[in-house]
Amino acid sequence: MSADPLxxxxxxxxxxxxxxxxxxxxxxxxVRRSARRRRTVSAYREGDxxxxxxxxxxxxxxxxxxxNVMLDKLAAQESKRVLGDAELAERAxxxxxxxxxxxxxxxxxxxxxxxxxRWGSCTPAEGSIRLSHRLxxxxxxxxxxxxxxxLAHLLVPxxxxxxxxxxxxxxxxxxxxxxxxxxxxxxxxxxxPSVRGE
Numbered sequence: 001m002s003a004d005p006l007x008x009x010x011x012x013x014x015x016x017x018x019x020x021x022x023x024x025x026x027x028x029x030x031v032r033r034s035a036r037r038r039r040t041v042s043a044y045r046e047g048d049x050x051x052x053x054x055x056x057x058x059x060x061x062x063x064x065x066x067x068n069v070m071l072d073k074l075a076a077q078e079s080k081r082v083l084g085d086a087e088l089a090e091r092a093x094x095x096x097x098x099x100x101x102x103x104x105x106x107x108x109x110x111x112x113x114x115x116x117x118r119w120g121s122c123t124p125a126e127g128s129i130r131l132s133h134r135l136x137x138x139x140x141x142x143x144x145x146x147x148x149x150x151l152a153h154l155l156v157p158x159x160x161x162x163x164x165x166x167x168x169x170x171x172x173x174x175x176x177x178x179x180x181x182x183x184x185x186x187x188x189x190x191x192x193p194s195v196r197g198e
Contacts, residue, residue, distance in 0.1 A: 029067060033058070043070035050074065075139055083136075083143075085110040092129065092147050099169045104151035111136065119180060120146045122153040129154075138179070145176030 028049045033056040043052045052070050054063060083091065089109040096104040107127035115121060115132035122129050129150040135143050145167075152166040167173050 029071075031063060031067065041066045041070060043074055045074065075141075088131065088147075091144070092151060095144060095148050096151050099148060100151060100155065100166065104154040106151065106154060109147070120150045122150040124154050124157060127154065138183075141172040142176045142179050145170060145173060146180075 030046075030049055030051045032051060032053050034053065035056040037053060037055045039055065041052065041054050043050060045051075050071060052067050054066055058066070088111065089106070092104075092106055092109045093102075096102050105127065106122075106129045109129045110131070111133050112130040113133045115130065116134070118132060119135060120129065120131045129147070131143070131146055131150070135146060148167060148170050152163055156163040156166060
């Protein structure tokens with residue numbers, strides 16, 4: 001038996017990797033290996049961390065593959081959950097703290113159903129942010145990007161270089177922009193009538 005208490009059977013071994021390569025916007029991934037765990041892999045969120053539980057015998061390549069699979073599964077589950085206005089406001093506060101040192105402080109953050117051509121809007125004089133209901137059900141990182149975009153308008157009006165520099169800290173800006181551009185492009189595609197079998 002090993003003298004190292006972390007390598008005793010049944011005691012989890014831990015390693016932490018930061019930041020994640022995919023999945024949601026969590027800032028760190030903690031992989032916990034267990035000799036008791038034989039085949040199953042599971043994951044959950046713990047604050048801004050994602051914890052992935054795997055069998056101790058897994059290779060590093062298997063570990064990385066399963067981390068990516070579990071991050072994608074968590075992101076899919078979370079995207080089905082619709083946030084209420086209160087949760088949206090809490091999320092905006094967390095994002096402001098993480099990316100803007102808490103300087104962007106909205107007075108209100110809410111979903112609206114009357115924005116069909118814009119994903120979000122901000123009225124800096126009132127400190128109000130409104131997100132289109134069409135974002136509901138989209139991946140978490142996309143909603144976070146739109147929230148950050150509108151929070152940035154509380155600090156810098158317009159879309160000049162200073163504005164875009166604020167968003168450089170969010171690692172999924174380009175991916176989120178690409179996702180939203182894809183949604184818009186798909187909506188513009190001609191919808192062919194379905195052909196029914198005779």
